[in-house]
Amino acid sequence: MATAAAVGVSLSAPIRTVPVAKAELLGRKPVRIGQMLPLQRMAAAAGRGRVVVVKGTQSSTPPDISEKVEESIKKAEEACAGDAVSGECAAAWDEVEELSAAASHAREALKANSDPLENYCKDNPEADECRTYDN
């Protein structure tokens, strides 16, 4: 597993390393001061090393879906290079569309799951912390 320092990712805190998915780090997204990726959860769960806060871009798609989208676009461009009106071309671009939609849903899901209080309250609406006053 690559260390954060080795890949040149800028860290907000003093040097710490965490085992992270290589793809995520090499994911050429600019790392900015901003939100925390689910990476941190992973690191905490892994329990190894000390935790680094790796900040990601605002709308981060999970890397596997992101890769799939990229691949499918390349494949579609190849398929259509030959014959732009064939069924294969249409099917290839349809796949791109499907994967882009899946990517955007994944992004939304990430955003939706990012608030721990919301997640807790979904499961325990009667808890004291989750009281709401509607009237």
Place this chain on the structure above:
Amino acid sequence: MASCTIHTAPYSCSISRPAAKAFSLGFHQRHQQLIFFGSGRRSAVVCSAEKTVVIGLAADSGCGKSTFMRRLTSVFGGAAEPPRGGNPDSNTLISDTTTVICLDDYHSLDRTGRKEKGVTALDPRANDFDLMYEQVKAIKDGVAVEKPIYNHVTGLLDPPELIKPPKILVIEGLHPMYDSRVRDLLDFSIYLDISNEVKFAWKIQRDMAERGHSLESIKASIEARKPDFDAYIDPQKQYADAVIEVLPTQLIPDDDEGKVLRVRLIMKEGVKRFAPIYLFDEGSTISWIPCGRKLTCSYPGIKFFYGPETYFSNEVSVVEMDGKFDRLDELIYVESHLSNLSTKFYGEVTQQMLKHSDFPGSNNGTGLFQTIVGLKIRDLYEQIVAERAAASAAAAKV
């Protein structure tokens, strides 16, 4: 399968298995069970008086957590969640009263299969309409089904999941009204018609952040799917009871951002249990700009239109809104001038819009009309429930 009132002939009552026995997850299904005693011999026949109400929603592009569904389920109360403990890539949403099924689950060809045959998901050849009809009919009749799952991430067909009949079933996807048998099962149908310019603008917003995508690839994707879309999906709008058409605004010349939209709610006349909304005077043609002395709006303002029209040789009423809401009082002002909204209290539309102010479209006609359609569906559902209650009360007296 008919309701109990029809089977008064003592010798031929079909026994439909009450779905109550199949429940274990706390669905609040209340069953009215009527027991008939045939003359001569004692045959106790138990019939279920509650059949699921089925709503169809046709819209392009993937299914699942779309904004319309969330608004719709919110009108009925509760938030729709994916089924707990099941396949995490399931497309189904379940709330207290509503279950939303994604019709992509009825693909007969998975992604590889479609690539081999060179067909898009829009093509009817990629979908199993027989299974769709069978299962929707079963759920409507109160029988739980094992519905396949189409995994959008892997592109494969996953093992099926159990779907228990809810009070309201929404089938959402590309082809809810394509097959005539399925169409006949629908109690109400909606078609979301997004114009090409708006679709392009929305897809740019959605995909430009994605690495690998460029303006050309987004354009190529739309163009490549267009022939199949026009041939198979678009014709469904003539069958819909309500069409929400989203067009570019006419208030801003050459607007290509798609932030201000012109949205038309096209409502078919003469649909059972559905009274179209209207502005000021039903049946007349009204052009209305609410901004003026009583209400100040910011640029570009709001413009309304209402009138009767013909749509694919059907009589329809159209309410159109162009512009966007900036403030709460604009919203409540507009709501107070619309009629036949089927709200339960003054300001309900505004309240629903505010509840989901983070959803896209909450400041323009898309959110407004989606919310209104949700209220209309609630009204339709309550009418059906009332009719059934009256029918079984009458039958019990017999």
